[in-house]
Amino acid sequence: MKTLVMGALCAACGTSAAYAQSSVTLYGVLDVGLTALSNQSGHGNVVMDTGVLAPNLFGLKGAEDLGGGVKAVFQLEGQFEMGTGTLDGNLFGRQSWVGIESDRWGTLTVGNQYDYMFTSLSWNRLGPEIYFVSLTNLRQGPFDAFGKPLAPSGDFDFDRTAGAQRMSNSIRYQAPVIDGLTFGGMYGFGNQAGTFGNQNAYSFGVDYMQSTFSLDAAYTLVKYLGIDNGNGGIRNFGFGGRIAVMQGWADVLYTNTRNTFSGATISAFEVGGTYPLMRATTLAFAYEFMKGNDALENNRAHQVNLTLDYALSKRSDVYISAAYQHASGDGNTATAWILDAAGPSTSGNQTILRVGMRHIF
Template sequence: MKKVFAGALCAALASAAHAQSSVTLYGMLDAGITTLSNDGGHRTTVMDTGVLVPNLFGLKGREDLGGGWYAVFNLEGQFEVGTGALDGNLFGRQAWVGIDSDRYGTLTAGNQYEFMFMSLSYNRLGPELPYVSLTNLRQGPFDALGKPGPFSGDFDFDRTAGASRMANSVKYESPSIGGLSVGAMYGFSNLAGGFSNQNAYSFGIDYDQKAYSIDAAYTMTKYAEINNGADGIRNFGVGGRVAILSGWADLLYTNTRNTFTGATINVIEVGGTVPVGQAMHLYTAYQYMKGNDVLENNRAHQVNVTLDYTLSKRTDIYASAAWQHASGDGDTAKAWILFTAGPSSSGNQALLRVGMRHFF
């Protein structure tokens, strides 16, 4: 009888919660065929996924608490379409809960994106973001940077791809006032007696108008692998976009530094999006990446092009191409565009891809 009562009580509470809140299931899937000109000295063609966008599924909720206050949450995971396997933990992409106010802003806690991604990619690119591939984001001949993480030591070194989130963090984002908004967050190390060891912090500022945006961000992340957690990778950047005729042009500068070794990478990128008819968009970008003498003065030029055709509000097909030329140290200046593949055996690498994407 107690079990029946407990079950009835849980059902009643769940129904009450459902009546007071909204929960949305969402996600996106990307699959295609990629040809790489030089993967460790060999041409390769593979079926791969999560290149134009990562394959994600998630739940987000919002409950009206009254008086302009809301309880909010987001749980998000990543997976591989080709195998169905999880990519990391079940909700390793995002997992946070917080309070949102129309007047005072949003305060959240958990595992969440920091401002190098939120300000310099999500906000800066705005309507251009759906056409920016992961191949357009940072990877190159800088493995000696020393950034811990999967794949290579320099993948997403300036954090603009959102490949890294900030765990155990508290984040505040202000409401937009005349288009101006600011944000700050702190990631706790959760180490006994080590509050400032292996911690992280990030700041962002965005000024968004109908015809342009100006965005800036700063992030410092300390890693156990760098000087026993006392040092890490520091990033800052500034950029924006502006409406030109029927499309957009964008500009970005980022600076990445290993605070222990002094290894530093500067990046300048310019790009733009233009509609080609009612259902097609063309995105192009050029970036120049330059390492300092700690990184053997390695540098790389890269060009990206994506042509996207919309089949419906939720489905599109696309073709993309990328080319990178690396130079500098003869042993380490190997072109490397896509983290899921390997570096070139030379200073040049080209990529061609056709794929399909679906949102739900």
């Protein structure tokens, strides 16, 4: 019986090889450097930290050609700390999904996936610029009272453009690109007995991309058990784009984030760009303005980000980056806090200076 079963399996494998081709790719990103902070809990500090210009990732992605322009696709991706070698979260906590991709009908995937605040407003909007966007460019600030669950602080990546949280137990549809236009939607199941809408989530995005510009918009609502017993959540929407300017790019983004239970709301506006200074050297810059409403004591922050990147090869680069944030508003809570800083400032100002190296495989 064992011989018959093994023979049947081998025959099936041989038949599959005749009709379909499969590919599996192992990939990863390594980023490490030294960061100097002007004020961390009242003191200056110099730390070795990792995953700043890009998160430290390892992953597998693959596809099997099923014929007729249809493929089975999957991706498994995890994140880790370079300094210690430990996992950052679960083994494949960054992405884990499987689905069907059709040239004609689009792509349907199921699993733990990025929502459209990241894929439309960061990945698609920035396009070639995203290679030079540091984690310190993304959102944090004097809004610790905002109350976003499952985050190191109440406002960590509040508009989800850093992709720090994914949408678990989700099903996602992405339409094919037609003349540069694509759209998609996804739904995250709450998996709660007796109610369909408790702790659920949904997200939508639309992108129009051409060789010299991009226009992008997204909407996401995620409900959390810690907000009104799973009936409330964090709602985000935003829109922006990029345009080619001389040899570089200019980009703009607006996001609006609201706690649907408390009414706390943060508006964020960003303008930036990238420009090649000389061969293998690129300058990335951005200015951000973030403002909370009355529920957040009208706290606000201005932030400037600069990154100078030098490519050693197609896969390796070294860089210097700096970020400065000035926060104001309520005297007790308007303390500066740049995303990825080890801790908040004790004043309204915080500066980060970093030297690092990145390798992609």
